[in-house]
Amino acid sequence: MSNTLAVNWVGYKTLVRKEITRILRIWIQTLVPPCITMTLYFVIFGNLIGSRIGEMGGYSYMQYIAPGLIMMSVISSSYGNVVSSFFGAKFGNYIEEITVSPLANITVLLGFITGGLVRGLCVGLIVSCVALFFTDIEVQHPWITLSVVVLTSIVFSMAGFINAIFAKNFEGISVIPTFVLTPLTYLGGVFYSINLLPEFWQNVSRANPILYMVNGFRYGFLGESDIGIGTAYAIIIAFVILLGVFCVHLLNKGTGIRS
């Protein structure tokens, strides 16, 4: 291994270790809240309201929303982990520890993305376990389920990274999750099939990237969804590439971290 590669490999492992240590150190903030929120969703929407709704797409309402709720927690956790970790480092100036080091920008990006991925998958696993208390979960396509959740987590880790780069204060890291991410997630087919919507709103919904992620994940679980799995993959991979290139460009320019 060349010296540069070796330095970057050790640097990457260090960043990942640091991120995992952070997730575990503040586990009450990072791992517990999604568990509580999703339990409430399962109780209220799944049990109480869901029993009156009946079946959706041939499945009980609880079975139908379970993949969406798991994906919702993965999205918010991946995004939240990177945005808070990177902005915290900027705010406390300790991002300079990384900026002055010889690590390549791509290594820094991968380190933070892996942190978001680890938290997203941990939370996804915890919420899946919670879901098992309320419904039976059968995974029809395990590899599709896994690949969609991993790719989605990467997309939102990068989105959180971009938000943190541009954020100048704490308001800057709460505006996007509150006013963009949450509405898009709620309207992304977590709680309903877009086939229930009038045609115009179905088309509007198709402009929402989260719709493809939720439905791709749901396809992995149930074997069917509102969106074709090929289209879902294409959209998700396009976002991975687009956001990845943009993140590296911002790091190369030093946006938000160099004056």
Place this chain on the structure above:
Amino acid sequence: MARDHQKLLTMNALTITGLKKTYDNSIKALNGIDLTVEQGDFFAVLGPNGAGKTTAIGIVSSLVTATEGSVKVFDYDLNTHKEQAKACIGLVPQEINFNQFEPLLNIVMNQAGYYGISRGEALKRAEKYLGELQLWDRRADISRGLSGGMKRRLMIARALMHEPRLLILDEPTAGVDIEIRRSMWRFLRKLNEQGTTIILTTHYLEEAENLCRNVAIIDKGRIIVNDRMSNVLRKLHVQTFLLTSVQPLPSNMTINGFVTRRVDDLTLEVDMTSEQNLNQLFSELTPANIEVESMRTKSNRLEELFIRLIDVKDEQES
């Protein structure tokens, strides 16, 4: 082979050419500075607040993007060989810049990791440098609980984890008590003797005098002096003393041959050039019936030096 070795020996630790920086708010922090620091040197960068010292250091350590100019660290150009150049530098910044919720050991171990040092080796170095800076016993403590002096020493230990060839310290002893300051001086001197090139910015002339062989003085984003420390100090040929008299001083108090200022009824400020001595001063005071109770040196020598050098430069330019 022999030529390569010779080149290695004569290589400069830092070469800055035509460095300019204009911030987004149009403030010109650097107006084209040229600076060379030899390998193994202990170099002081002095200047008043806002002179451009921290901006220059920021550019060298990649925290600030230069508007124009080039920086070479041990012949590695910061634009074309960024990784190699960065690997040569250890930075101790002016502001605290570590995660204050992390234990000390994590902070230095992570820093080593960012430079590609394995955990086994990093642990050995952490023990060495935290130990030498009297912080090893506190390694498991959360860094927020450290005193100001300890936080500064932690930043020095962190900067040394990858054993840089060039160590840059931006006011490392600001707000640190004299005892700790002196122990830090001893440590830095030892480090320099072992071969590390050190660049230091400071507000304490005593610190620069004690440690540094060469000095650059920056004002308004340009270098106004770049010389040996001894040559610069020679320019500071006037020393000011404050005398406290037993009796009230006459209002029109003068001393033959000396420039004096009456500060209050009992205090007199006297400027003494390098050609004059204290015996001459006292021989003038006795006939005037001035009984001196105590005497001390006015301790603003650095400010005085800046003012003199800046005045000289302004005069030359006008």
